[in-house]
Amino acid sequence: MSYAPSAPILKKIEEMIASYPERSAALLPVLRAVQEESGWISPEAEAWVAAKLGIRPIQVREVLSFYTMFRREPAGKTTIQVCQNLSCTLAGAEDIIGFLREKLQVGPDGTTSDGRITLVTVECLGNCDHAPCLQIDGIDHGRVTRESAAALIRELEAHD
Amino acid sequence: MIEDAVRLIPADDSSWRLEAYLRRGGYEAARKAVTSMVPQDVIAEVRRAGLRGRGGAGFPAGLKWSFVPQGGTAPKYLCVNADEGEPGTFKDRAILVRNPHQLLEGLIIAAFGVGIGQAFIYVRGEYASIAGRLEEALAEACAKGFLGRGIFGSDFNLEVVVHFGAGAYICGEETALLESVEGRRGQPRLKPPFPAVVGLFRSPTVINNVETLSNIPSIIGRGADWFIARGLPKDGGTRIFGVSGAVRRPGLYELPVGTPLRAIIETHAGGPPDGLAIKAVVPGGLSAPVLRPDELDVPMDFDSLARAGSMLGSAGVIVIGDRTPILDVLEVMARFYAHESCGQCTPCRLGTSWIHKIVSRMAAGKGQRGDLDLILDLASGMRGRTLCPMGDAAAMPIHAIISKFRNELERTVVP
Numbered sequence: 177m178s179y180a181p182s183a184p185i186l187k188k189i190e191e192m193i194a195s196y197p198e199r200s201a202a203l204l205p206v207l208r209a210v211q212e213e214s215g216w217i218s219p220e221a222e223a224w225v226a227a228k229l230g231i232r233p234i235q236v237r238e239v240l241s242f243y244t245m246f247r248r249e250p251a252g253k254t255t256i257q258v259c260q261n262l263s264c265t266l267a268g269a270e271d272i273i274g275f276l277r278e279k280l281q282v283g284p285d286g287t288t289s290d291g292r293i294t295l296v297t298v299e300c301l302g303n304c305d306h307a308p309c310l311q312i313d314g315i316d317h318g319r320v321t322r323e324s325a326a327a328l329i330r331e332l333e334a335h336d
Numbered sequence: 337m338i339e340d341a342v343r344l345i346p347a348d349d350s351s352w353r354l355e356a357y358l359r360r361g362g363y364e365a366a367r368k369a370v371t372s373m374v375p376q377d378v379i380a381e382v383r384r385a386g387l388r389g390r391g392g393a394g395f396p397a398g399l400k401w402s403f404v405p406q407g408g409t410a411p412k413y414l415c416v417n418a419d420e421g422e423p424g425t426f427k428d429r430a431i432l433v434r435n436p437h438q439l440l441e442g443l444i445i446a447a448f449g450v451g452i453g454q455a456f457i458y459v460r461g462e463y464a465s466i467a468g469r470l471e472e473a474l475a476e477a478c479a480k481g482f483l484g485r486g487i488f489g490s491d492f493n494l495e496v497v498v499h500f501g502a503g504a505y506i507c508g509e510e511t512a513l514l515e516s517v518e519g520r521r522g523q524p525r526l527k528p529p530f531p532a533v534v535g536l537f538r539s540p541t542v543i544n545n546v547e548t549l550s551n552i553p554s555i556i557g558r559g560a561d562w563f564i565a566r567g568l569p570k571d572g573g574t575r576i577f578g579v580s581g582a583v584r585r586p587g588l589y590e591l592p593v594g595t596p597l598r599a600i601i602e603t604h605a606g607g608p609p610d611g612l613a614i615k616a617v618v619p620g621g622l623s624a625p626v627l628r629p630d631e632l633d634v635p636m637d638f639d640s641l642a643r644a645g646s647m648l649g650s651a652g653v654i655v656i657g658d659r660t661p662i663l664d665v666l667e668v669m670a671r672f673y674a675h676e677s678c679g680q681c682t683p684c685r686l687g688t689s690w691i692h693k694i695v696s697r698m699a700a701g702k703g704q705r706g707d708l709d710l711i712l713d714l715a716s717g718m719r720g721r722t723l724c725p726m727g728d729a730a731a732m733p734i735h736a737i738i739s740k741f742r743n744e745l746e747r748t749v750v751p
Contacts, residue, residue: 195495195497196497197411197454197537198518198519198537200518200519201517201518201519201537202519203519203520204499204500204501204502204516204519205499205500207502208461208500208502229519231519235519235520238520238521239519239520239521242504242521242522242678243461243501243502243503243504243522244502244503244504245461245462245502245503246502246503257462260668260671261423261424261622261668261672262423262424262581262618262622262654262665262668262669263423263424263580263581263586263654265664265668266580266581266582266654266656266657266660267581298462298503299421299423299505299672299675299676300421300422300423300424300425300622301462302420302421302425302426302428302429302460302462302463303426303429304423304424304425304426304578304580304581304586304652304654305426305578305579305580305586305587305588306586307580307581307586311462311465314462314464314465315465316465316466
């Protein structure tokens with residue numbers, strides 16, 4: 177199976193490449209754009225990106241395997257990232273994480289059996305005055321309680 | 337109280353908009369610098385102001401700028417460090433959301449002073465959803481002729497690109513950030529050469545934190561003396577102290593450099609909630625060695641914190657209440673540094689993961705006699721033995737937790 181981005185993403189990628197003095201420097205933003213559209217970065221997409229930027233495939237793999245936000249396998253339709261660093265731990269993050277795992281019936285960094293929601297723990301999200309905090313597909317939610325967490329899940333399920 | 341016109345984080349909800357910024361006198365300092373000052377005078381004024389880097393290291397910003405070779409036709413770059421990843425730190429986020437134009441104005445002045453034509457703003461990937469205002473601000477500044485070609489009708493040109501990270505604490509280290517902008521793993525470079533001479537794309541490069549640059553417009557607009565008067569002679573201005581953990585009013589407090597830590601916690605953040613007392617305080621982001629309740633009268637400036645055996649770092653204050661087992665704190669630290677070590681230097685790669693294994697074992701109730709000394713030994717083996725400051729950043733806070741709370745750890749850990 178080969179990979180090809182949609183026309184609008186391809187246009188965006190060309191603009192990204194043009195904004196750097198060296199083509200290969202656009203690697204992070206290009207991978208980001210690919211992942212935004214496809215949900216993950218497949219081996220075929222890796223090869224496409226390498227060719228596009230004129231770099232070796234291993235250089236793409238090195239970067240993909242280093243940064244935690246890049247996904248080399250498909251995840252759920254929605255990703256919930258719960259912060260587990262110090263300020264959030266002090267505010268009860270562990271309880272929220274346990275509650276969500278129980279509610280979604282998933283293990284550490286797992287995806288629900290219907291493939292809808294992936295739940296992962298992350299380090300500091302930089303929202304410490306709103307601890308405990310989490311992000312749902314990149315959008316911040318703070319001062320999370322069991323009740324507000326349950327409401328967020330209900331909302332996600334209703335929107336499906 | 338600090339008047340809204342000079343606050344880094346204005347209270348007004350519409351503060352992020354261009355019109356609001358212009359009403360506060362925005363872009364006048366950049367206009368003054370570009371149209372009526374020579375670059376050397378811009379650098380000299382910032383040096384005189386005693387502005388120290390707000391990212392964590394506290395290096396004098398003007399001095400950093402002065403290391404870049406002057407003149408020449410080769411490109412020079414500016415990187416704005418918005419990779420705010422030090423746990424307990426959330427101040428740059430607030431500037432990006434509430435005052436992006438002030439950051440851009442500082443960036444314009446810095447670039448003019450150093451002779452830079454292209455800037456990259458490195459925003460951590462986790463902040464992508466809040467970066468919309470920054471991107472809008474960029475577009476507005478370009479449309480007004482504050483950025484782009486022929487800025488303020490001069491022959492000064494400046495292009496700005498927003499570059500997103502993708503989840504790696506280490507990219508806040510300046511040479512790792514450069515590697516990341518160039519499209520590689522964020523693995524720090526050996527120094528020297530320093531980025532001021534050989535940096536991004538092998539060219540002279542300045543890397544400044546968001547809050548550092550956001551102070552520049554006031555320094556140029558109101559002068560170095562005004563800035564020094566708001567802080568200390570060798571550490572001028574205000575700091576945005578982020579307070580989280582066991583306090584009544586967690587949040588950001590912009591106060592003069594040198595404000596005592598106890599006042600920040602008690603007066604501004606309201607102290608611990610009823611029924612809780614303070615057990616320990618992390619004064620400057622997770623990597624800053626912890627302080628005990630009897631050490632909280634320290635003034636919050638770089639030199640005073642260093643004398644107290646800790647560091648001001650990113651000024652992220654985390655208050656730990658007396659009901660929190662100190663082992664929980666140690667566990668978070670051990671996990672975090674093991675997760676974030678980039679893997680390049682053996683002492684950090686092995687040291688952080690070994691410490692994490694021992695602490696996890698302790699947390700599972702299987703602590704062994706000698707564990708604490710083994711951790712201390714591993715921590716001291718990391719110090720000073722890595723390419724970048726991360727080895728020290730991991731070793732120092734872990735060492736402080738064990739040496740200051742040894743009794744509690746021994747009681748709970750050793751069978």
